[in-house]
Amino acid sequence: MFAFIATRLLQAIPVLLVVGLISFALFAYVGDPVSIILGQDHTEAQAKAMIHQLGLDQPFFVQFARYLWGATRGEFGISYRLAQPVSLLIKERLPATLELALTATVISIAIGVPMGVYTGINRDSWFSRLFMAGSLIGVSLPTFLVGILLILVFSVSLDWLPSFGRGTVVHVGSWWTTGFATASGLRALILPSVTLGLFQMTLILRLVRAEMLEVLRTDYIRFARARGLTNRTIYFGHALRNTLVPVITIIGLQFGSLVAFSLVTESVFQWPGMGLLLVQSVAVADIPVMSAYLLLISVVFLLINLVVDLLYYVVDPRLRMTRRSS
Amino acid sequence: MNSPALNPIAASLRDFLHGDLVHNFRTSPVAVVSAVVALILILGGMLAPWIAPHDPTDLASLSLLDSFKPPWPSEGSDWFNPLGTDSQGRDVLSAIMYGTRVSLIVGFWSVIISVLLGILAGLTAGYLGGMADTILMRVADVQLTFPAILTALMINGIVAAALPRSMREDVQLPVIIVSIGISLWPGIARTVRGSALVERNKEYVLAARVIGVPAWRIMLSHVLPNVIGPVSVLATLGLGGAILTEATLSFLGVGLSPSRPTLGTLIRYGNDFLFSGQWWVVIFPGLALVLMVLSINLLGDWLRDALNPRLR
Numbered sequence: 186m187f188a189f190i191a192t193r194l195l196q197a198i199p200v201l202l203v204v205g206l207i208s209f210a211l212f213a214y215v216g217d218p219v220s221i222i223l224g225q226d227h228t229e230a231q232a233k234a235m236i237h238q239l240g241l242d243q244p245f246f247v248q249f250a251r252y253l254w255g256a257t258r259g260e261f262g263i264s265y266r267l268a269q270p271v272s273l274l275i276k277e278r279l280p281a282t283l284e285l286a287l288t289a290t291v292i293s294i295a296i297g298v299p300m301g302v303y304t305g306i307n308r309d310s311w312f313s314r315l316f317m318a319g320s321l322i323g324v325s326l327p328t329f330l331v332g333i334l335l336i337l338v339f340s341v342s343l344d345w346l347p348s349f350g351r352g353t354v355v356h357v358g359s360w361w362t363t364g365f366a367t368a369s370g371l372r373a374l375i376l377p378s379v380t381l382g383l384f385q386m387t388l389i390l391r392l393v394r395a396e397m398l399e400v401l402r403t404d405y406i407r408f409a410r411a412r413g414l415t416n417r418t419i420y421f422g423h424a425l426r427n428t429l430v431p432v433i434t435i436i437g438l439q440f441g442s443l444v445a446f447s448l449v450t451e452s453v454f455q456w457p458g459m460g461l462l463l464v465q466s467v468a469v470a471d472i473p474v475m476s477a478y479l480l481l482i483s484v485v486f487l488l489i490n491l492v493v494d495l496l497y498y499v500v501d502p503r504l505r506m507t508r509r510s511s
Numbered sequence: 512m513n514s515p516a517l518n519p520i521a522a523s524l525r526d527f528l529h530g531d532l533v534h535n536f537r538t539s540p541v542a543v544v545s546a547v548v549a550l551i552l553i554l555g556g557m558l559a560p561w562i563a564p565h566d567p568t569d570l571a572s573l574s575l576l577d578s579f580k581p582p583w584p585s586e587g588s589d590w591f592n593p594l595g596t597d598s599q600g601r602d603v604l605s606a607i608m609y610g611t612r613v614s615l616i617v618g619f620w621s622v623i624i625s626v627l628l629g630i631l632a633g634l635t636a637g638y639l640g641g642m643a644d645t646i647l648m649r650v651a652d653v654q655l656t657f658p659a660i661l662t663a664l665m666i667n668g669i670v671a672a673a674l675p676r677s678m679r680e681d682v683q684l685p686v687i688i689v690s691i692g693i694s695l696w697p698g699i700a701r702t703v704r705g706s707a708l709v710e711r712n713k714e715y716v717l718a719a720r721v722i723g724v725p726a727w728r729i730m731l732s733h734v735l736p737n738v739i740g741p742v743s744v745l746a747t748l749g750l751g752g753a754i755l756t757e758a759t760l761s762f763l764g765v766g767l768s769p770s771r772p773t774l775g776t777l778i779r780y781g782n783d784f785l786f787s788g789q790w791w792v793v794i795f796p797g798l799a800l801v802l803m804v805l806s807i808n809l810l811g812d813w814l815r816d817a818l819n820p821r822l823r
Contacts, residue, residue, distance in 0.1 A: 200653055204653075211669060215672045215673045325808060326801060327755055330797045330800070330801065333782055333793060333797065336785060337794075341788075441656065441658065445658040446660070448664070449762070449763065452762070464664075466668075470668060470671050472672055475672075479665065482661070486656050490656070
């Protein structure tokens with residue numbers, strides 16, 4: 186187990202270095218930081234002083250090492266657009282995005298898994314057909330259209346839920362803010378998280394259904410029936426448990442795209458998270474924010490992949506056995 | 512009677528029309544309906560300058576008096592603007608047709624780029640193996656962990672930052688095409704590599720190598736034909752994905768400039784009028800986008816099943 190984690194962490198290092206290199210190259214060589222910081226009118230001496238101050242006259246490897254060292258301590262330079270440290274901006278925005286992605290994942294699992302089990306067991310019922318047709322639409326609808334439609338129905342026509350922002354947030358600890366603690370925060374969370382979770386939910390639904398259909402055909406299920414076990418034990422104790430490995434893989438891999446698709450959802454709902462920050466930064470070529478986002482999101486993806494691998498061990502005892510014997 | 516020997520083109524056409532693929536197509540209602548829908552949208556988009564009822568780029572023909580006409584059967588609508596008009600009196604139907612045209616052009620060329628890159632990388636990795644294989648596939652793996660939309664957004668933003676402001680307008684279209692094309696290549700490269708690995712060890716390839724056929728010719732004339740099937744499936748699904756990626760970028764406001772609106776730009780723009788009740792300005796472009804992507808994806812799914820011998 187320990188050896189496994191160590192190997193995975195070692196494998197992640199070259200990937201992180203490459204991403205770090207790209208993100209550093211972006212930071213140091215794209216655009217002209219000196220003229221952006223000083224403005225168009227500046228003297229040669231001012232430019233020289235600024236180049237020295239930013240360390241741009243140092244050798245490549247020194248600059249790269251300094252960049253990485255700064256990144257490990259959460260220093261990513263200063264945003265061109267907002268003239269604030271990037272680390273501060275990210276600290277402000279990170280809780281919003283993580284709470285949104287987490288809620289979307291919980292919703293998609295809480296709805297997707299039971300619907301998948303139901304459609305897997307009652308393959309030909311009318312409800313199953315309805316769910317499957319609905320899921321096809323869910324897969325094909327682009328995220329931003331889902332958001333617009335939900336706003337049209339629940340904010341414009343029915344006027345039940347807010348269409349933008351995070352509602353009232355409460356400070357927890359030194360920098361974390363949460364929308365979970367107030368009624369307006371929870372209400373504001375509903376539409377964005379449903380929008381973000383819909384695609385993932387349909388994916389989970391279809392996957393669980395396919396896996397259930399596969400597992401229910403196997404001999405040990407027939408044997409369990411012969412033993413006279415109740416349907417509940419068979420479906421949830423035996424069948425569903427064996428569908429979990431692919432489902433965890435998909436949920437894990439999708440968490441990454443969830444963070445990416447939060448760009449779109451956050452833009453539709455003006456949700457003050459990292460995605461909205463990135464979109465606004467790309468539009469005006471705010472390079473320090475872009476390079477910090479690239480680096481952070483890579484770390485997040487690598488961590489998720491690691492967690493997914495570890496979860497396999499928890500769920501599938503066979504993997505533990507082979508690892509021990511080898 | 513046409514003898515096949517005398518007329519090989521007619522014969523191969525006849526073989527194609529009576530072949531499995533066409534038969535499979537005609538007996539699949541989903542495929543036929545999707546093809547018809549996709550064809551209508553593609554023709555409507557590509558022929559927009561000639562058949563659209565109005566020219567949305569012609570500012571002189573716009574009149575603010577015509578603004579926000581509702582779509583056809585509702586009160587205050589008329590036949591000249593069957594899907595209504597937007598805030599500047601632009602005909603929504605015509606705007607959708609012109610927008611579809613730009614979306615299709617971007618989607619089509621991005622897929623061409625990703626297929627060319629994917630085939631080149633896949634053949635090199637699969638047939639030559641060794642270091643080339645390791646490096647190319649590691650790059651593909653790393654890129655695959657990033658969603659395509661993020662890759663395209665980043666490339667787009669980096670190029671925009673690197674270029675002087677005056678050039679940006681001119682190179683927008685190629686930049687967005689290349690950035691979406693690059694975001695799609697790893698999937699194709701992996702498939703091509705898989706097929707190339709299988710073919711490399713077959714005896715006919717060995718025979719070709721023995722008589723001294725150069726590696727690039729073996730790749731092109733022996734290995735490549737074997738990957739056309741899977742690549743055509745991926746290209747079809749990729750077209751749907753590319754159109755969606757472009758629409759998303761335009762919706763986020765980082766794609767093409769508003770002077771050349773795509774479906775995504777129209778949706779972004781229509782989004783502003785959601786709260787004032789002019790739903791048609793956003794819903795109809797959205798519908799066109801969904802129909803387009805859905806029909807292309809269903810065609811891709813059908814093609815995958817039709818070309819898969821295990822499902823016959």
